[in-house]
Amino acid sequence: MEVVEAILTASKAIYGQAQEMRCCKRQKERLVERLEVLERPIRSLRTEAQLSEDLRWMLEKMLALLREAHAFLEKCNAQKKLERFLKAGGTLEKLAEINQRLGDLGEGLSLQMQVEKKVQDAFQKSRVCKEGSQDLAEDKVALKEMLTEEKPDLPMDIRVIEKERLTRGELIRQTDKYHLFKGEYYKSPVAIKVFKNPQTRNTQEVRKIFEEEIRTLKKLESPYILRMYGICIDGAGLIPEYSIVMEYCEKGSLREVLKKEPGLSWDVRTEMASDAAAGLYRLHQVGDKGQLHRCINSANFLVAKGYCVKLSGFKLEQTESSISGKIKDNTPKEVASSAYVCPEGLASLNHTYNQASEIYSFGIVLWEIATGRIPFAGCTSVEICKKVHELKYQEPLGDDCPPYLEEVINQCRAFEPSERPSAEDIVNRLLVNREGSNGALAL
Known part of the structure; x- marks a missing residue:
């Protein structure tokens, strides 16, 4: 059968082209995976004496798509490195479209041929759409990370x-529990958190707890998540000194930047929003069920040079508890913590905290980025609870907020948890061209 042989030839060519591609990792793997699923039943048609008109029409549509994909991949692989980076956003979206169309054709072909259940499952409409969204988000964030990350001259493992490797400099901040200094580690700038009044002298026990606890943190590798370098334990004195060493962000917290620089352009604000979304996405992808932060607010996003936003606030809870005990930090907060609590959390102390709860908190952070203002300024926790839970009140955005950003912020703040987007959805909608073209990454 001519059309069958042509499809198999085109598939083989696409396999080779996919091997040459250096970007769009998840989507090219999905394309190859779907072709492999289709290849077996299509190959079986070689023995058919005659194909039905409907089946032949479906195969010709498949062949046309594969030839289009072949030409597209050939063009991508022929691009020079700089051109490839400049056009990477469009490449992601086009490949997502090809994968979606291949999924649609695969579903139709599997029904037409009434083939084995494995093929039918692989091309179910809902599964194809879900996989397409997941792959596009992963490739968008991976590309953004690749274009952003600067490798420091520091050991990458936690x-x-x-102590001899650290140089302590100016005091940045202090709370009831610790002093925060700017310092140097291997001559690179870092932040050093030095704990006050440690409750233990057993340095070996602290070291053991630390080594057990860093396993999860090692999975959070991204330029949009604050890097942790490790712990310094100085047991030379009568009372040991414990320090946590982290990446240094010169502009401070997101809240501080928004307060100090109210005139930030929309280009800067929207890029900060997409950075924050990339950090949250990475966190929510850790492990089979994802990881929760449990304290999303504008103080826990830090801002480095170039206004690059990084998600922080990942405490080594067991390690820090073993050092400081259960001392509560009573340092005053500029924004009431209840401003970030979802409506269902305000309604019941027994609410189960989940990703939808966290997305609501993130919606408040995005609102802060868009407006520069303090959420529920001047309100007590009781007043915030009444406004949000009883009156269903949402603080308004300015008229100049870009429509796509306004839509994401309002959906994140939806009163019904089921109506809030996932971090994956947010990434797919925020990592777009700032001029509003359909889906090209901002480069």
Whole structure:
């Protein structure tokens, strides 16, 4: 059968082209995976004496799509490195479209041929759409990370750090529990959190707890998540000194930047929003069920040079508890913590915190980025609860807020948890061209 042989030839060519591609990792893997699923039943048609008119029409549509994909991949692989980066956003979206169309054709072909259930399952409409969204989000964030990340001249693994490797500089901040200094580690800038009044002198026990606890943190590798370098344990004195060493963000917290620089352009604000979304996405992808932050607010996003936003606030809870005990930090907060609590959390103390709860908190952070204002300024926790839970009140955005950003913010703040988007959805909608073209990454 001519059309069958042509499809198999086109598939083989696409396999080779996919191997050459250096970007769109998840989507090219999905394309190859779907072709492999289709290849077996299509190959079986070689023995058919005659194909039905409907089946032949479906195969010709498939062949046309594969030839289009072949030409597109050939063009991508022929691009020079700079051109490839400049056009990477459009490449992601086009490949997502090809994968979606291949999924649709695969579903129709599987029904037409009434083939084995494995093929039918692989091309179910809902599954195809879900996989397409997941792959596009992963490839968008991976590309954004690749274009952003600067490799510091520092050890990349989280470790116990020798005191001699650290130089402590100016005091940045202090709370009831710790002093925060700017310092140097291997001559690169870092932040050093030095704990006050440690409750234990058993340095070996602290070291053991730390080494057990860093396993999850090692999975959070992204330029949009604050890097942790390790712990320094100085047991030379009568009372040991414990320090946590982290990446240094020169502009401070997101809340501080919004307060100090009210005139930030929309280009900067929208890029900050997409950085924050990339950090939350990475967190929610850790493990089979995803990881929760449990304290999303504008103080826990830090801003580095170039206004690059990084998600922070990942405490080594067991390690820090073993050092400081259960001392509560009573440092005053500029924004009431209840401003970030979802409506269902305000309604019941027994509410189960989940990703939808966290997305609501993130919606408040996005509102802060868009407006520069403090959420529910001047309101007590009781007043916030009444406004949100009883009156269904949402603080308004300015008229100049870009429509796509306004839509995402309002959906994140939806009163019904089921109506809030996932971090994956947010990434797919925020990592777009700032001029509003359909889906090209901002480069």
